Amino acid sequence: MIELRHVSQVFSGRQGEVHALDDINLEVDGNEFVTLVGRSGCGKSTMLRMIAGLLKPTSGTITVAGEPVTKPRQDVSFMFQRAALLPWRTVLDNVMLPVEILRLDKAVHRERAHELIELVGLAGFEKRLPRELSGGMQQRVSLCRSLIQNPKVLLMDEPFSALDALTREELSVELQRIKMEQETTIVFVTHSIEEAVLLADRVVVLSPRPGRLRKIVEVDIPRPRTLGHNAHADRVTEVSAELHELLVPAPAGGAA
């Protein structure tokens, strides 16, 4: 579904060049859930923005569904760390924003918007303004908005990191459920090892400066997964330990 071939990104800033990403090769299958972890500044957001067509790679090629990415695609959705809702629009109208911009059928998608809003547990809040919602509720609205046009690919940049631990886990579980109900390929950036293991089929570990693909860890734990009690706690611990080791190298050097 997504393919990165020798992708590099170099930013020329005021203090010379920054090699944000260096020779990344990655393939993500259809309906796969990939999480992307790495230290701050190792180029995770940059990678996502390139896949979304918001940023051109300095070199290398990116394809989505077999087509080279040159600009944002209708079947790729981006979800940000912050909810980024329009404060003057109601919950329903916020969810409908992509439909308006993409000029899709409004009646059909309004149905779908109501379904999605119900799916994330916000039924009855359709007419509320974002300021009347809690942070977690706003992020749910943002999730609905990124799903409204039935994207084939969902790119999520630390979408739950601003939330408290419980809300975060709740949303993670919900996301898995939604993904089971409809086929979507998801690339999910997170700082949380727990979250990465909980959600992913594969965890991609990046190393910083320059951002390189360090390792890909398969997570072969049956779904649905939860963090609390479960039968696979040993395996979860094992994978988490491995990731931890990769992310936090032995002492000496390596600023965060």
Add this chain to the structure above:
Amino acid sequence: MTSETLGRRRGPRQGPSLKDRLTDWGLPLLGLVAVIALWWAATVVFSIEKFLVPSPVDVVDAFIGQAGYLMAQTWVTLLETVEGFLLAAVIGVPIAMLIAGSRLLEKMIYPLLLAVNAVPKIAIAPILVVWMGFGQMPKIVMVFLLCFFPIVISTATGLKSTPAELAELVRSYGASRMQAFFKVRFPYALPQVMVGLKTAISLAVIGAVIAEFVGADAGLGFVIVQSGASADTPLAFASMVLLGIISIVLFYGLSALENLVLPWAEENR
């Protein structure tokens, strides 16, 4: 800002309570009554001459004595004020859009705007009279000159303050420039536009009066100049009170409009 505090301040679907109403209207009224009482007391206690500082009663007398005349003059000033203000809004907002939309135009227009704004408007007033005579036109232009700058600056600032994440959001859906503007940038700037309009409306009345001082045959500013010449201080005071009322009414009118149109804006109580 939590939803809880918001809920308390502005419930989802309920008007202001009686207590809110009382504090909204009662407190300003109380302040007004107190000031008038002090003013009255001062004129009585120090037995100040009427032509120096008239008492509130003298002012009311002056108003009642020439109510028809004063209302007509008020109407003249009000029209000048509103026309000049609307003109500034109608021209200022599109210019702000140009400034916000193009670095090139911004570089061209901005210094010019700053320079024009730096000229003391009172210095222009006589020239306007020379150009346009004693009619309404120079007053409208003067009001326009005072209102234009704050409207342009505020609107341009608002248009340029779109959060990066919202800009990126619409970009990620491949929105055109037009779509990005009308769906996000412009609505996002509206509270800031309102700030500009509210600043401008307070200046508008001042502009009208300045212009009337310099050369006019009607308007409250004209009345004040005339009554100064004949030492009819109570009449001057009555005119000033009317000017104050015009300002307040216009300002709160705008605020009410804002509450109606932009209920989502943080600024609103």
